[in-house]
Each structure stands twice: as C-alpha cells, then as structure tokens.
Amino acid sequence: MSFSLYVEVLIQGVLSGLVYGLMALGLSVIFGVVRVVNFAHGEFAVLAMYCAFVLFGLAGVDPIIASIPLAIAFFVLGYAMQRGMVQPFVTRPQHEQFILLVGVALVITNGLLLVFGPESKHVDLPYSFDSYTVAGVLIDKVRVYGAAAALAVTAALFAFFRFTSTGTAIRASADNLTGAAVVGLDVKRLYAISFGLGLACVGAAGSIMMALTDMTPMLAPSLTLLAFTIVIVGGLGSMTGALAGGLLIGVAEAVASLVVSPAIKSMVSFGLLVLVLALRPQGLFGKAES
Amino acid sequence: MKGALSFLTPRSTIALLVCGVALLIAPFVVDRYTLSIILLALLGTYLGQAWNILMGYCGLLSLGHALYLGLGAYASAILFVNYGVGPWLSVFVAMALAIGAAAVLGWLGFRFRIEDVYFSLLTIAFAEIVRIGFDNWSFVGGAAGFFLPVNASLSHQWWNLRGGPLFFYYLALAMAVASLVIAAVLRSSKLGYAFLAIREDPQAARALGVNINRTRFLALFISAAMTAVGGVYLAFWTNNLFPAQILETSKSIEIILAPIIGGLGTLMGPFVGAFLLVPLGSALTDGLRAIGLSAPGVKALVYGLILMAIIAATPNGIWPWLARKLGLEAREP
Amino acid sequence: MTALLEVVDVVKRFRGLTAVDSVSLSVEDGEIFAIIGPNGAGKTTLFNLIAGVYAPDEGEVRYAGARIDGQEPEQICAAGIARTFQIVKPFPDLSVRDNVAIGAMLRAPDMTAARAQGDEILRKLDLFDKSAQKAGSLTLPDRKRLEVARALATKPRIILLDEVMAGLRPTETDRMVGVLRDINRHDKLTIVMIEHVMRAVMALADRVHVLHHGASIAEGAPQEVTKDARVIESYLGMKAAH
Numbered sequence A: 001m002s003f004s005l006y007v008e009v010l011i012q013g014v015l016s017g018l019v020y021g022l023m024a025l026g027l028s029v030i031f032g033v034v035r036v037v038n039f040a041h042g043e044f045a046v047l048a049m050y051c052a053f054v055l056f057g058l059a060g061v062d063p064i065i066a067s068i069p070l071a072i073a074f075f076v077l078g079y080a081m082q083r084g085m086v087q088p089f090v091t092r093p094q095h096e097q098f099i100l101l102v103g104v105a106l107v108i109t110n111g112l113l114l115v116f117g118p119e120s121k122h123v124d125l126p127y128s129f130d131s132y133t134v135a136g137v138l139i140d141k142v143r144v145y146g147a148a149a150a151l152a153v154t155a156a157l158f159a160f161f162r163f164t165s166t167g168t169a170i171r172a173s174a175d176n177l178t179g180a181a182v183v184g185l186d187v188k189r190l191y192a193i194s195f196g197l198g199l200a201c202v203g204a205a206g207s208i209m210m211a212l213t214d215m216t217p218m219l220a221p222s223l224t225l226l227a228f229t230i231v232i233v234g235g236l237g238s239m240t241g242a243l244a245g246g247l248l249i250g251v252a253e254a255v256a257s258l259v260v261s262p263a264i265k266s267m268v269s270f271g272l273l274v275l276v277l278a279l280r281p282q283g284l285f286g287k288a289e290s
Numbered sequence B: 001m002k003g004a005l006s007f008l009t010p011r012s013t014i015a016l017l018v019c020g021v022a023l024l025i026a027p028f029v030v031d032r033y034t035l036s037i038i039l040l041a042l043l044g045t046y047l048g049q050a051w052n053i054l055m056g057y058c059g060l061l062s063l064g065h066a067l068y069l070g071l072g073a074y075a076s077a078i079l080f081v082n083y084g085v086g087p088w089l090s091v092f093v094a095m096a097l098a099i100g101a102a103a104v105l106g107w108l109g110f111r112f113r114i115e116d117v118y119f120s121l122l123t124i125a126f127a128e129i130v131r132i133g134f135d136n137w138s139f140v141g142g143a144a145g146f147f148l149p150v151n152a153s154l155s156h157q158w159w160n161l162r163g164g165p166l167f168f169y170y171l172a173l174a175m176a177v178a179s180l181v182i183a184a185v186l187r188s189s190k191l192g193y194a195f196l197a198i199r200e201d202p203q204a205a206r207a208l209g210v211n212i213n214r215t216r217f218l219a220l221f222i223s224a225a226m227t228a229v230g231g232v233y234l235a236f237w238t239n240n241l242f243p244a245q246i247l248e249t250s251k252s253i254e255i256i257l258a259p260i261i262g263g264l265g266t267l268m269g270p271f272v273g274a275f276l277l278v279p280l281g282s283a284l285t286d287g288l289r290a291i292g293l294s295a296p297g298v299k300a301l302v303y304g305l306i307l308m309a310i311i312a313a314t315p316n317g318i319w320p321w322l323a324r325k326l327g328l329e330a331r332e333p
Numbered sequence C: 001m002t003a004l005l006e007v008v009d010v011v012k013r014f015r016g017l018t019a020v021d022s023v024s025l026s027v028e029d030g031e032i033f034a035i036i037g038p039n040g041a042g043k044t045t046l047f048n049l050i051a052g053v054y055a056p057d058e059g060e061v062r063y064a065g066a067r068i069d070g071q072e073p074e075q076i077c078a079a080g081i082a083r084t085f086q087i088v089k090p091f092p093d094l095s096v097r098d099n100v101a102i103g104a105m106l107r108a109p110d111m112t113a114a115r116a117q118g119d120e121i122l123r124k125l126d127l128f129d130k131s132a133q134k135a136g137s138l139t140l141p142d143r144k145r146l147e148v149a150r151a152l153a154t155k156p157r158i159i160l161l162d163e164v165m166a167g168l169r170p171t172e173t174d175r176m177v178g179v180l181r182d183i184n185r186h187d188k189l190t191i192v193m194i195e196h197v198m199r200a201v202m203a204l205a206d207r208v209h210v211l212h213h214g215a216s217i218a219e220g221a222p223q224e225v226t227k228d229a230r231v232i233e234s235y236l237g238m239k240a241a242h
C-alpha cells in the first residue's frame, strides 16, 4: 500500500468525520440542554435520508442542497416533539425517557420499512464518481461537498449559540437551570428550541449522508450507536467534544477499514469508546465531576 | 423461603395456584400453535424477570441483555456441536462467560461514578461489539449462523435437551417458575433490599452501610447468568443461531418490553407483560396475514406505539393497577 | 473520658473555595457535641469529610484511635458512625418500615430481625403509625425523623445529625430533644449535631464548636460560647438581625 493511499484514507476519514460530527452534535445539544438522551437519534438521521431520497426522486434535488430545507423541517419537527411529547418526561426518571424514545425509534424505523421496504436505496449524482487530484492524492468530490455543507451548518450553529440572545440564554439554562428560571427565561421554549436544533443537525447530516452512502431502515440503530460513541468519546454535552469525537471516529473507522477490514470498523470505534471510558470517563472534552 | 412467600394473601395464593394448574394442563387442552405461544410467553417471563432484577430492583438500565443471551446460546451450542459437551454442563460455562462479560462492563461502568446514561450506553455498545465480532468470526459461523444438528435419532435424548415440544414447554414453565422464586427470595432478602436502596438513592444507601459497588456487581451477575441460561434454552430449542437475531439490540429491547409493560420492580410484572405482549404480537402477525399483508415492520411498529403509550400513561406498568382491581395486592411482610 | 472522634487540621477545597479550613475538634465518648455557624460555614462539608463522602485535602480524621479519612461511606457506617442528611434522602418508593429496616439490616442477621429492630426505633420516634406509608408521602418533619430513625437503625456508636430540628414545631423540637437525650443516656450513643435551633443546642450540648467561613472560631460550654463576642457577631448577631 502506497503512502498516498494512507493520505487518501485519512482525508476521507476527516471528511466523513465532519458529517458524523454534525450528527453527533445534535445529540450533544439535546443532552447538554434538555438532559434527555435522544435514543432515536440514528432513526431521525435515517428519516432525513429518506426525505432526501424522496426529494431527489421527485424533484431532483441534490441531497447536499436538500440539507438546508431538511434542517429547517427537522427543527420544526424537533420543536413540536419537545413541546408535545418529551417535555413532560424531562423531570421523569431516565429509564422512562429512554423507553419513550425507544418507542419513537421503533415507530420511525418500522414505518420506513413499511413504506419503503428493506431494499437499500441510493442516489446517483452527476458527480458521484468525480474526484479531485491533489498532489497525486484522490479526493471524492461528493465527500468534499458533503463535508463543506456539514461545516457550514456546524458553523451556523456555533454562531447561533455565540452571537444571538436566544443562544446565550440556552447556554445559561444548560449551565444553571434554576438560575435561568429565576431570571425569567422561558425554559420550556428554550428546551423546545434546543431539541429543534438537535434535530436540525441530524436532519442536515442525514440528508448529506444520503449523497455518500447506500441506506436502509436497518441502518438506524447503528447510526444511533455511532452518535452515542462519538459523544461519549468527546464528552457528553460538549459541542466541541462532539466535533472532535466525530473527526476521531471518522478517521479511526476509515483507517481500520483500510488496515483490517471494513466489516469491523465499528468495533474499532467501540474499542476507542472503551479506552476513553477506562482512562477518561467524562470524555475527551467533558467536564469532570467535582 | 417462608419470608419470601409472606407477601401472599389467601386470595393471591389461589390466583397463583389457578395460573399454575392452567399452565400445567395447557398441553392437554390447547393446540400446538397456542402452546408455542404460551411457551414464548413463559420464556419472555423468564428473561423479563432476569432483566427486572437488574433494572426493576437495582435501578440499572441495561439495554444490551442480548449480549448475555447470545453468549449463553453460542457457548452451549459450540460446546455441544464441536466438543460433545452436553447442555447441563455447558450451562455453567454459559453463566461463567456471561458473568465475565458483565464483570468487564461493571468494571468500566461502576468504577468511576459514571452517570446512569453512560452505563446504559455502555451496555448497548458492549452488546454491539460482540455482535459485530460474532458476525465476522468464522469459528462461530459468522453472519451465516451456527446450527445444531436436528436429527431424529437424537430426538429423545432429553438429557441433551433434544426433546419434543412438550419437553420444551415444561422446561420453559419450570424456568419461568424458577425465575419467579428467585426474584421472590431476593426481594425478601438483605441483598434484595440493598438493590432497592441503591435504586432509590445510592448516596443514602451508602450512608447506611450498603456497599453499592459490590451490590451492583451482584445484581448484574445474577441477571447476566440467568439470561445466559435462557440463551442455552434458546439454542437447543431453535437449533440455529444468528448474531443478527440473538445478539441484536432489538433482541435486548424485546427482553425489556414485558417487564416494563407489566410493571418494573414487581414480581408479577414480567409475567403479566409477557402474557399480554406475546399473544398480541402473534395475533397481529396472524391478522395481517389473514388480510393478505406480510409487512415485516408492523409488529415492531405497534410495539413502539404501545411502549410510548404505556410509558406516557402508566409508567409503573399494568400490574400495580391490575392487582388493585383484582384485589391481589401484596401484603406487607 | 477519651476522644472517640478526632478531626485534626482538616482542609477541604472546592475549586477556588476553601469550604473547611484547617478545622480540629475532638469528641469524647458519650458526649453530645454541637456544631453551629451561619449558612455556608462548612458544617455539612465537615460531616461529609467525617462520613467519607469526601477525602480531606489535608489533615486526618480518627475514630477510636484509627484513621478513617479516605474510607468509603459504607465502611465508615459499618465502623459505627451513622449520619443524617440535611437535605433528606428517604427511599421514596419504599415504605417507612422498609426504609428503617434497610438501616437495620447492616447488623441484623436477616430481614425479619431487621424489621423487628426497625419497628422498635419507629416507635421511639413516633413514626410507627406511619410505617406502611411510602416515605415519599411523608411531611418534612416526618422525613427528618425518618432520617434519624434510619441512622439509629444501623446501631452506631456515633451519630452525626445535620439540622434535624429544622422545620419542627416547638413541641416537636422538645420531643426530639427528649429522644436524643434518651438515646445518649441509655444507649450510650455519642451525638454530634449541626443545629440552628439554639433552644435544642442549649438543652442538649455538652460542648459547642463554632465554624465561620470554614474556620473554627470558638469552642466551649454552650453558655460560654453564646457569650463570645466573635460568635455573637458572626452568627447569633446575624440571626438577630433577621
């Protein structure tokens, strides 16, 4: 194996990692603010993939472009879900939250299975097989576009949290819930916005993924797990951690596929997970408990 | 033992006896298809009870119990096929393996005071690691599966679990009853109360002298070992094992449905839940088939809706409510 | 008399804040020892250091001559030091009776014995009538009593009581004072109590130790300490101002 092949794989890992990171970011935002683990996260990603698939089939919309309208649609979905379904569970025991979202996950996956069947689906983009050649290294065009879109959405989210008053309020309520309520912030609304933003991330990421891989409803649990692995490695609730975790896992899986076998790539990320939990249980960017 | 039964009122003793007798004579009353449904419900009761000991009593949410089921099943199947070791012996290997896996999980999960979420996520991750490993490990048959010989000449070696439907039915009944007895004995023992204390408030439990690490390990070991025994049964009953079935997260979720719907942390919850869900599931499949639909997702979709409805409406499950209606509430010991 | 519990120069810091700043005290066997001080003085943190919730950053905790700092809470309870929580921690979904039985099972051979021992303590604390209720449904004063009952059930030699009188009505306070005096005299239980209710402190304590901003500012008999100018300024005066 040549050196340039390794570089290629590394770059590919980074590019996929950015998309993974965006998906995991959604999980981290939801947990960081609402303190609910979205057990149906991968299911929402797959739902977004199917939406992108349908948009492409009906109107020929490039899934990477579709990531913008889908992010908005998923924001609305998330906002409504938090308001109408998850909110009463915020103060309930953790296992009840889990079970609710397991129910949601089952409904999404099997609903998709009913409508679309188990066959794997993919979209053929005009540039699906194009690539750039930089210094003898091949880089897939579609991955570059996908990563750029993911980066753009991520940047928008960070900017939202940094520069808008709502974003600042959400960060305040994540740090100190009672404090936030005392100074008169409408915590329920902030929760709904956060859940919406979390799903917007996963909506955009899912849409982008549709351009990159084949997909079936059965993919959902493994995507949920991927998102979990990333946020635990990065540190549950940390936004930077989710991104760094995404990159790390993206690269680790890409390298593992090349060096060992594609089939066991997710074992490598689980291995990484176990390693992180053994050495630094709060995750790479997580805050240690006092 | 006497303490373990002290929760029984005369009324509930009679109810239990009626259930017991009905299950004992069922093979002579119902057809084979119905019997197979009851068998599945009994198995669900058993596995649900094993999981309930961990979650319902000790408050540890495992979403990866398929791991112990799969380890038990594969261990006994491989020992039988490749080394001629019978299930009555290999069941101990199965339990030991499950306990070993649980020990690693517990070591990672309990050593640092990791938040509850982490423990649950870790259980899924562990089960998935093993599933993917088994999918790609040719020694255990990989994704293509591992098969036990189905050979007519062996069919009466009951000591090798090679029996007919009746044999497997009574075995499942015995396991379900045994799990109920184990749970009842635990529930009235010091260990069981230590479980409850940890579930309710770990910090208060420690302040009263409960060693929470040791106790959590014990809960995990008991639950894992019991589940592994269920795996041995499953291996010899179905005769084929696929990582995508027995080690899948959906299997873990199937295990936990019955106790949650029946009533977490109650003795009868897993039983009530299983005898509600399993017939419902097959009625659903049958009904769909009758109207010419063989949609693979419908059953799981309905399960999902049931889960959401139950957890939103009665998070404590059906049994506490049902017991009140039937006047079968437990007596204060 | 000999020192049963000794705290020697313990320090505990949380990030920037020094919650307990080089505190030393010595509690004698059979004594009733009170710790007072304004909110945030570090009293609960000191209990947490004795009970093993935290290990001190500096200093030592000795019990019956042996070092116990750094041990786990369950070890310290098993050794004979029980504690209550200021912010009560009942097992909400269990009956009052089971709550106390869980405390008693530490030294009881089985649950039947634990329950019998627990019932006796419930009677002593006027909770027996409510033993079938879920602990989560109790009123705050009853929850405070349950904290004491549960800790007593572990049959300790020393009991650490963290503001168990708070929220009790005067008659209930007197009743609790009576109970504590009784267990101190008859069961030879050493009591260390954090208490804001001065009426109870004056009635019970052999000695009072005053903390302020994490540091010890006075120690002595109740009548002396309440006359100390610094104490009046930092604590009693503050209360009077309210």
Ligand SMILES: Nc1ncnc2c1ncn2[C@@H]1O[C@H](COP(=O)(O)OP(=O)(O)O)[C@@H](O)[C@H]1O
Pocket: A290, C014, C017, C019, C037, C038, C039, C040, C041, C042, C043, C044, C045, C046
């Ligand atoms: N776990 C903790 N983390 C950070 N600060 C703490 C913690 N526990 C107590 N403190 C701080 O230590 C100081 C002393 O608290 P505490 O011991 O509860 O006081 P008291 O019981 O005398 O009212 C307070 O300023 C409190 O905020």
Ligand SMILES: [Mg+2]
Pocket: C043, C044, C045, C086
């Ligand atoms: Mg305090």
